Amino acid sequence: MGGPPLAASAYIAAVLLMAACLAVLAWRTYPLTNNSPLADNDAVTLVVLGVLGVLGSTSKEDNVGGRIGFSFASIILLAAVALIGPLGAAAVGAVTYLMVFEKQRFEVRVFNLGMTAAAGAAGGFVYLMAGGSTEVSAMGGVSTLMLHVGLPLAAADVVICLLNAVILSGIVRLTRGTPMRRFILGMLETSGPAYIGYGLIGFLFVILWVPAGVGPASAVLILAPLFVARWAFVQYGDEQRARERTLSALVAAVETKDVYTRGHSERVASLCDLMAGSLVLSHQETEALRFAGILHDIGKLAIPTRVLRKADRLSGADLDRIATHVASGVEMVRDIEFLSDSTDAILHHHERMDGLGYPAGLRGEDTPLLARIIAVADAFDSLTTSRFHRDACTVAEAVAELRERAGTQFDPSIVAALERGLVRHPWEPTRLEPALMVTAGRAFDHDDPAASDLMAGLAGSEQAP
Amino acid sequence: MRRRVRAVPLETLSGAFALVLTLGALAVIRWRLREFPTFEIRPLLPMTGVFLVVIVIGELFRVRQEASRHTAPLATAAALALAMTVACPNGTAVSYGAPLVVAVTAVAMVLGLIPSLVRRRPIRLTDLANSLVGITIAAVIFRELPISDGRTMLELQAGWPADLLALVMVLICAFALTVEVLLVAAVRAGRSQAPLLRTFQDEFTAAFGLTAALSTTGAIVALAERPLGVVAIPLFLFPLVLTQFAVRRQSAIRRTYGQMIRTLSRLTEFGGYTEPGHASRVAELSRAIGQQLGMSEREVLDLEYAALLHDIGQVSLTEPIPGGATVLAAPADQRQIAHDGAEIVRQTGVLDNVAVILEAQTTSYRQVRELGEDLPLASRIIKVCNAYDDMAGSRPIRARRDAAMERINLGLGYEYDPRVVDALVRVLERGKN
Numbered sequence: 001m002g003g004p005p006l007a008a009s010a011y012i013a014a015v016l017l018m019a020a021c022l023a024v025l026a027w028r029t030y031p032l033t034n035n036s037p038l039a040d041n042d043a044v045t046l047v048v049l050g051v052l053g054v055l056g057s058t059s060k061e062d063n064v065g066g067r068i069g070f071s072f073a074s075i076i077l078l079a080a081v082a083l084i085g086p087l088g089a090a091a092v093g094a095v096t097y098l099m100v101f102e103k104q105r106f107e108v109r110v111f112n113l114g115m116t117a118a119a120g121a122a123g124g125f126v127y128l129m130a131g132g133s134t135e136v137s138a139m140g141g142v143s144t145l146m147l148h149v150g151l152p153l154a155a156a157d158v159v160i161c162l163l164n165a166v167i168l169s170g171i172v173r174l175t176r177g178t179p180m181r182r183f184i185l186g187m188l189e190t191s192g193p194a195y196i197g198y199g200l201i202g203f204l205f206v207i208l209w210v211p212a213g214v215g216p217a218s219a220v221l222i223l224a225p226l227f228v229a230r231w232a233f234v235q236y237g238d239e240q241r242a243r244e245r246t247l248s249a250l251v252a253a254v255e256t257k258d259v260y261t262r263g264h265s266e267r268v269a270s271l272c273d274l275m276a277g278s279l280v281l282s283h284q285e286t287e288a289l290r291f292a293g294i295l296h297d298i299g300k301l302a303i304p305t306r307v308l309r310k311a312d313r314l315s316g317a318d319l320d321r322i323a324t325h326v327a328s329g330v331e332m333v334r335d336i337e338f339l340s341d342s343t344d345a346i347l348h349h350h351e352r353m354d355g356l357g358y359p360a361g362l363r364g365e366d367t368p369l370l371a372r373i374i375a376v377a378d379a380f381d382s383l384t385t386s387r388f389h390r391d392a393c394t395v396a397e398a399v400a401e402l403r404e405r406a407g408t409q410f411d412p413s414i415v416a417a418l419e420r421g422l423v424r425h426p427w428e429p430t431r432l433e434p435a436l437m438v439t440a441g442r443a444f445d446h447d448d449p450a451a452s453d454l455m456a457g458l459a460g461s462e463q464a465p
Numbered sequence: 466m467r468r469r470v471r472a473v474p475l476e477t478l479s480g481a482f483a484l485v486l487t488l489g490a491l492a493v494i495r496w497r498l499r500e501f502p503t504f505e506i507r508p509l510l511p512m513t514g515v516f517l518v519v520i521v522i523g524e525l526f527r528v529r530q531e532a533s534r535h536t537a538p539l540a541t542a543a544a545l546a547l548a549m550t551v552a553c554p555n556g557t558a559v560s561y562g563a564p565l566v567v568a569v570t571a572v573a574m575v576l577g578l579i580p581s582l583v584r585r586r587p588i589r590l591t592d593l594a595n596s597l598v599g600i601t602i603a604a605v606i607f608r609e610l611p612i613s614d615g616r617t618m619l620e621l622q623a624g625w626p627a628d629l630l631a632l633v634m635v636l637i638c639a640f641a642l643t644v645e646v647l648l649v650a651a652v653r654a655g656r657s658q659a660p661l662l663r664t665f666q667d668e669f670t671a672a673f674g675l676t677a678a679l680s681t682t683g684a685i686v687a688l689a690e691r692p693l694g695v696v697a698i699p700l701f702l703f704p705l706v707l708t709q710f711a712v713r714r715q716s717a718i719r720r721t722y723g724q725m726i727r728t729l730s731r732l733t734e735f736g737g738y739t740e741p742g743h744a745s746r747v748a749e750l751s752r753a754i755g756q757q758l759g760m761s762e763r764e765v766l767d768l769e770y771a772a773l774l775h776d777i778g779q780v781s782l783t784e785p786i787p788g789g790a791t792v793l794a795a796p797a798d799q800r801q802i803a804h805d806g807a808e809i810v811r812q813t814g815v816l817d818n819v820a821v822i823l824e825a826q827t828t829s830y831r832q833v834r835e836l837g838e839d840l841p842l843a844s845r846i847i848k849v850c851n852a853y854d855d856m857a858g859s860r861p862i863r864a865r866r867d868a869a870m871e872r873i874n875l876g877l878g879y880e881y882d883p884r885v886v887d888a889l890v891r892v893l894e895r896g897k898n
Contacts, residue, residue, distance in 0.1 A: 141692075142693055142694055142696050145692065145693065197703075197707065200700075200703055201703070201704060204685075204689070204700060204701055204703070204704070207689055207692060207693060207697075208685055208688065208689060208701075211691075211692035211693075212627060212685075212688045212689050212691055212692055213626070213627035213628075213691075214627045214628050214631050214685075214688060215627070215628055216628075217628040217631055217632070218631075218685075220681070221631060221635070221681045221684060221685045221688075222681075222685060222704065224677050224678055224680075224681040224682075225678035225681060225682055225704040225705045225707070225708045226704050226707065226708070228674040228675065228677060228678040228708050228711075228712075229678075229704070229707045229708040229710070229711040229712075230711070231674055231711075232674070232708070232711035232712045232714070232715040233711045233714075233715075235715050236711065236714050236715045236718055239715070239718045239719060239722055240718060241815075242722065242813075242815040243718070243721070243722050243725060245813050245814050245815055246722075246725065246726070246729075246813040246815060246816065247725060247729070249809070249810075249812040249813040249814070250729045250732070250774075250777070250809065250810075250813065251729075251732075252812070253777065253780055253809040253812065254732045254733070254736065254780050256780065298732070301732060301735045301736045302735050302736075328735075332728070332731070332732070332735055333728060335724060335727070335728050336721065336724055336725050336728050337721050337724060338718075338721050338725075
């Protein structure tokens with residue numbers, strides 16, 4: 001990818017400069033005297049916290065599913081704020097990200113280092129300004145500890161959290177173009193609650209270290225339950241990935257018997273992912289959508305192959321039979337708890353905006369959002385895959401076809417989202433070998449938009465008395 | 466039969482033991498109150514009250530899905546902290562003994578049971594009893610056992626630095642919890658007829674993380690009570706709340722993973738390849754046999770998944786086998802199906818162990834005996850169970866079941882592993898009772 005753009009480099013330099021200024025300020029405000037940062041005892045504390053910070057940041061890959069996960073480094077940083085003051089906190093923050101074991105690009109490392117050091121120093125100042133004490137050992141009593149350690153630490157926590165979000169939003173704005181405001185709000189929403197936890201645990205850490213007199217050993221004691229929690233979260237993440245891979249692999253295996261549907265589910269799932277990005281779905285919705293994409297046609301297993309293979313002259317009964325695949329699909333996966341958000345999307349992915357779809361004939365926005373997304377992805381993949389009677393459409397042709405049907409069959413806003421997604425992620429039509437199609441024979445493709453018209457007409461004529 | 470008899474008294478015994486413990490503790494407290502007027506319980510009331518409430522709350526949030534192993538982490542940690550407490554809120558040393566710890570914990574456990582009793586939900590008395598035994602051990606070691614010159618650790622610790630005290634507390638708690646795990650394993654081994662040592666290893670490994678978290682939490686709550694008083698109890702339990710949350714999610718996703726495999730294993734049934742219910746019956750039988758033959762929990766799980774998916778290879782066939790009964794297919798076809806199934810499962814990238822089992826599921830036992838081939842036990846189990854279920858059918862009447870066993874016995878030692886067949890006979894015996 002090469003180096004970062006010039007603006008980003010300048011920004012990183014500015015962050016480093018800010019961190020350096022804050023560190024110097026801390027040095028000048030709290031010179032080396034007995035009670036101040038970096039005195040005898042504090043040196044030990046600094047080393048211990050630094051080592052802990054480095055250890056804590058080693059496996060940062062704990063961000064499970066975008067929602068949970070926590071960083072030990074943040075807890076250590078807060079403890080440093082109260083135990084060794086602004087300069088010490090800045091040092092701990094810097095060391096933590098300087099020494100990260102995993103391979104990182106140089107500029108990423110430097111940026112993280114600058115950001116965390118600045119946040120540590122700023123947190124340290126806020127702690128002292130809010131009446132925080134660095135002489136924790138001399139204190140006793142619940143109210144004193146709350147007033148001179150707990151509250152100032154909470155203030156420092158808030159500042160560190162905000163400063164992180166703001167500094168990060170800048171670099172994201174420069175490299176990816178995400179609006180700063182939206183990024184900051186998003187980050188506060190996702191990691192804000194975690195910072196409450198960091199604050200509380202940081203406080204416990206300080207209490208155990210000094211007033212309870214346990215010293216450096218308190219790190220082991222306080223972090224043990226958290227390590228177990230993180231271990232469980234990591235396992236959770238592994239299992240979550242395992243779940244998805246197992247699901248898609250087994251579904252793909254069952255689908256292989258039909259040449260035309262081979263890989264279809266997988267492709268629909270990736271198309272859904274591609275659209276989820278431009279539709280601003282929540283994490284949970286994105287996941288439910290992906291599962292629904294994988295499973296949307298699973299109900300076809302219950303349809304006899306002779307019906308699926310019949311290319312011409314499908315009777316009304318045959319079409320009805322094919323239409324049942326959405327309900328059978330839901331039936332098949334009903335017992336899987338984590339798919340409960342996906343079943344509606346599976347059931348309604350053949351509804352149409354004009355209300356002529358199946359199974360319920362829902363109109364417009366009555367059809368669940370996820371189902372409308374799958375409908376578009378489904379038709380798009382069908383159009384861009386070879387059929388016995390036509391070649392695979394190009395992406396432009398397929399999009400034109402969908403746009404023509406926007407409003408009657410498809411939700412226009414979702415067709416637009418697909419177009420936006422396709423700009424960022426190019427799509428290759430799926431061309432099947434002619435020989436393969438000869439052996440597979442002719443087959444009715446219920447996902448083709450034309451089929452939707454055929455079945456819509458049928459459903460309409462049946463409803464009319 | 467013989468083992469069934471052994472299992473029941475173990476559960477009753479632990480229950481009765483817990484009851485005796487509680488009554489004994491109450492009696493001792495009563496006696497001390499009468500004999501020694503200086504034993505003043507009033508200053509202890511706020512602290513014991515908070516502990517009582519926290520333990521009750523912890524009991525209410527008992528993790529239900531996992532069968533055993535520290536199912537109420539918050540309650541256990543709070544009770545351990547009560548056992549380790551050295552100072553009162555106002556900073557004065559406390560000198561209450563183990564009986565108070567046992568009594569408070571027992572009362573809290575009973576109170577925590579009330580909602581389950583009201584809603585008529587099943588109660589796991591053995592879990593509670595085992596947990597109480599663990600707490601008692603910790604309290605007795607720390608508060609009653611004379612270490613040097615007839616003085617207990619509670620009396621000796623005044624001169625210790627805080628980090629040494631912390632270490633001692635953590636070790637005592639960890640020891641007590643390990644004993645609890647041993648008891649839990651004994652109960653479980655009795656239930657599933659699995660070997661005790663193997664079950665203990667499973668339980669110990671599975672509970673290791675939580676044991677560590679609970680021991681340290683018990684110690685830090687007790688230590689933090691010195692500067693913070695009762696406020697320390699809820700505050701310092703907070704990290705454990707995170708732990709419990711994480712462990713809950715983890716066990717929930719494990720459960721749903723199994724659920725998913727079970728459902729997916731039925732896809733071949735929907736596609737008309739296999740007979741409905743066959744895969745789940747084979748899985749159930751295989752599981753029971755695996756446990757009885759002393760496989761570890763992880764191995765049993767792989768075995769169960771492999772059994773559920775053992776026919777997935779049939780989707781590669783152009784024409785389904787009549788009734789899906791692979792035992793009647795030609796050996797070459799059987800091997801092809803097994804191979805295709807293994808390939809499909811390997812595609813998931815996360816079930817490699819299962820793929821290995823599937824690959825060998827049709828291999829004759831003879832290969833082991835004569836050629837010294839390394840054939841996974843799980844594959845041998847699936848081979849036997851699959852053959853049995855294919856021949857005995859979904860609701861075997863006695864005659865069909867006997868016929869199936871007879872055919873399997875014909876292939877004993879040649880097709881089928883005699884040890885597995887023996888276990889099958891025992892499992893079927895047990896099912897009949």
